[in-house]
Amino acid sequence: MNQICIGLFGNGVVGKGFRHLISATGGAVIKKIAVRYPAKHPTLQAPLLAASKEEVILDEDVNVIVEAIDDEVAAFGILQLALQHKKPVITANKKMVARYLPEIIRLQIEHKTPVLYEAACCAGVPVVRLLQDYYHSATINKLEGIINGSTNYILTAMQLFRFKFDHALQLAQEAGFAESDASLDVEGKDGLHKLCILVRHLWSAPVAIDQIVHTGIQNLLPQDLRLAEQLQGCIKLVAVTERTGPGSINAYLLPRLVLKQDPLFQVSQENNGLVIEDLFKGQHFLHGKGSGGLPTATGLWNDIVASRRGYRYQYIDTGSECLSLDYGKEIAVHLSVAAGQFLPATVSGRLHEYAADGSCRYWTGRLSLDELRQDDWWKQEGVSLLDISGLEAEDELELLDHLKTALALQKDIFQPV
Ligand SMILES: NC(=O)C1=CN([C@@H]2O[C@H](COP(=O)(O)OP(=O)(O)OC[C@H]3O[C@@H](n4cnc5c(N)ncnc54)[C@H](O)[C@@H]3O)[C@@H](O)[C@H]2O)C=CC1
Numbered sequence: 482m483n484q485i486c487i488g489l490f491g492n493g494v495v496g497k498g499f500r501h502l503i504s505a506t507g508g509a510v511i512k513k514i515a516v517r518y519p520a521k522h523p524t525l526q527a528p529l530l531a532a533s534k535e536e537v538i539l540d541e542d543v544n545v546i547v548e549a550i551d552d553e554v555a556a557f558g559i560l561q562l563a564l565q566h567k568k569p570v571i572t573a574n575k576k577m578v579a580r581y582l583p584e585i586i587r588l589q590i591e592h593k594t595p596v597l598y599e600a601a602c603c604a605g606v607p608v609v610r611l612l613q614d615y616y617h618s619a620t621i622n623k624l625e626g627i628i629n630g631s632t633n634y635i636l637t638a639m640q641l642f643r644f645k646f647d648h649a650l651q652l653a654q655e656a657g658f659a660e661s662d663a664s665l666d667v668e669g670k671d672g673l674h675k676l677c678i679l680v681r682h683l684w685s686a687p688v689a690i691d692q693i694v695h696t697g698i699q700n701l702l703p704q705d706l707r708l709a710e711q712l713q714g715c716i717k718l719v720a721v722t723e724r725t726g727p728g729s730i731n732a733y734l735l736p737r738l739v740l741k742q743d744p745l746f747q748v749s750q751e752n753n754g755l756v757i758e759d760l761f762k763g764q765h766f767l768h769g770k771g772s773g774g775l776p777t778a779t780g781l782w783n784d785i786v787a788s789r790r791g792y793r794y795q796y797i798d799t800g801s802e803c804l805s806l807d808y809g810k811e812i813a814v815h816l817s818v819a820a821g822q823f824l825p826a827t828v829s830g831r832l833h834e835y836a837a838d839g840s841c842r843y844w845t846g847r848l849s850l851d852e853l854r855q856d857d858w859w860k861q862e863g864v865s866l867l868d869i870s871g872l873e874a875e876d877e878l879e880l881l882d883h884l885k886t887a888l889a890l891q892k893d894i895f896q897p898v
């Protein structure tokens with residue numbers, strides 16, 4: 482077999498990590514690299530530095546394209562040109578995959594050339610191929626997980642080390658965990674992109690980005706973190722997709738109160754963790770580095786090797802059903818609503834207002850995914866929503882007592898630095 486000769490797009494955190502991996506392992510050659518602003522990369526010079534995507538893709542020695550850029554439209558253009566020239570594409574770009582997946586599938590079939598994107602989904606945790614090849618959607622109940630490393634890193638720093646949000650975010654950016662536009666991480670869009678990919682490979686269900694109920698950690702308040710602590714838990718941004726009936730699934734991404742007994746409790750820093758629940762095999766737990774240059778580079782390299790062995794995603798419906806998205810699920814929520822903010826009457830009429838302090842009023846109750854999807858009052862600044870379904874209580878009054886006691890106990894235990 483001829484040598485692996487790579488055309489690389491991007492020389493940022495992931496591009497540099499990938500170059501480091503290739504020079505450390507020596508398993509391949511990088512023949513061409515393209516970047517957006519060459520002046521920012523003075524150590525890259527021609528002939529290694531390419532002036533256009535054509536120069537990379539049309540180079541006759543280049544036999545695989547690795548795409549690690551932060552622009553999904555340009556990335557899709559690279560992918561199209563590469564497939565037209567029968568060059569396999571290995572990408573870390575979840576934004577592109579989530580946005581263009583139906584076209585990416587069509588182009589792979591048309592040009593009989595694979596696109597692989599393990600690195601795009603949980604970086605160093607090998608989940609896409611596992612879902613695609615090992616599990617059978619007919620026996621899966623549920624997948625839930627922490628699939629964004631930056632928010633998990635930020636929450637860990639805030640909860641364990643008492644860092645302020647801005648400081649924790651800055652550290653996540655400096656470490657190369659965050660997207661170049663970090664609001665994608667913080668507001669849950671990055672997790673959303675990955676959840677779309679997971680849903681596609683777990684259930685063979687094509688789901689569009691705007692169909693999934695989601696938010697990030699942008700609205701969490703110090704009180705929320707304190708409440709979690711008083712309940713012997715912590716807060717994590719958790720993605721969920723589960724079977725809800727014959728022919729239907731749901732999918733959502735929300736901040737959740739995670740208690741000690743939950744396997745996700747131990748997932749800290751930039752790590753990701755996924756629990757896959759099979760009807761007959763029980764739970765499987767995947768855990769590993771979910772962001773960073775080198776873990777992502779490893780995901781890219783593993784895909785290159787797989788593509789050389791002829792691997793490609795099949796995108797076949799492994800189950801017998803055609804699944805549709807179900808918004809019926811009701812989620813137990815705790816809401817902190819800052820002074821001056823109001824809940825819509827239709828919602829507040831059905832929730833318990835159970836406490837208030839000078840700055841916030843606290844509510845709890847149940848909201849359906851449908852309500853969350855229809856209305857986005859809960860994403861406004863000053864409103865923070867926490868999924869508390871993990872809190873076990875015999876009845877609602879017991880749950881309220883539990884929450885009231887925890888709130889009363891919080892006092893001065895949380896002093897962010
Ligand atoms: N940083 C991480 O931990 C992970 C990042 N990813 C994904 O990998 C990709 C790259 O991420 P980072 O390296 O962190 O970003 P970065 O901001 O560090 O680097 C982006 C690179 O893309 C290049 N670029 C942008 N547009 C280009 C174009 N049209 N042509 C050629 N080069 C272009 C820039 O010159 C830069 O070198 C993104 O899609 C990101 O979502 C995936 C998994 C983990």
Ligand SMILES: N[C@@H](CC=O)C(=O)O
Binds near residue numbers: 603629632660666671
């Ligand atoms: N910004 C992403 C990088 C990996 O996908 C994250 O923090 O998870």
